[in-house]
Amino acid sequence: MAFEPESETTEPTDDGTSTADPVGGSAASGDPEISVATGTGSSSSTASGRTVIESRDLSVYYGETRALQDITLEIPEKRVTAMIGPSGCGKSTFLRCINRMNDLIESARVEGEFYFEGKNVYDDDVDPVALRRRIGMVFQQPNPFPKSIYDNVAYGLRIQDDGGDIDAQVEQALKRAALWDEVNDQLDESALDLSGGQQQRLCIARAIAVDPDVLLMDEPASALDPIATSKIEDLIEELA
């Protein structure tokens, strides 16, 4: 299935609540396939609304099958932007274009342009690994490394090696992901022994520990119970 949006981005309302406008190709017929909702989050005073991510006439194919068709979309910085639409309409495909995770799918082919901070991420001189350091991702299914809880969060920090206090950064990331209280006395134990919801919050801690410019979350709470979901929603609001 493909969605074929007209160029359209939503604006936050004055009171900071989110708006959602359809951008699906069938929107004109009153039956939108996908919507984009943009909110200001809790720190609206810092929000400038400058476009940070922009796709232009983006189409994605898996083999001969076109999953996305001519998507033109602008996403502002310092906002929470949500993509809403039915299963299979291409939300994950679009997200994976932003940090070139589709490169890892052999059959995937991208046409059109995709800009991050004004640079086309599909230009030949863009290093996808460096790009993914700036644009972190949390997937639908938790995917912790088969390492200790501590090492999962410290992994990217050690690679980054910015001279910071790694213990303190690990603690801070786990606190922001609402996991610290549950794991602070078992940091050396395997991440794989955590519950699914705890593993997902660990993956979020791992992603935010390196302080990415953008955090992509692909239905991060679908494996979580309502309490853990609400913690993640609070975190998303805090990050905005």
Ligand SMILES: Nc1ncnc2c1ncn2[C@@H]1O[C@H](COP(=O)(O)OP(=O)(O)OP(=O)(O)O)[C@@H](O)[C@H]1O
């Ligand atoms: N690796 C792949 N190989 C082939 N086709 C794929 C692949 N990934 C996705 N597709 C197809 O591309 C289309 C869009 O899929 P995508 O996963 O982006 O949808 P989605 O909106 O994220 O759905 P969901 O809400 O179920 O996660 C679907 O038709 C899907 O079958």
Ligand SMILES: [Mg+2]
């Ligand atoms: Mg998906």
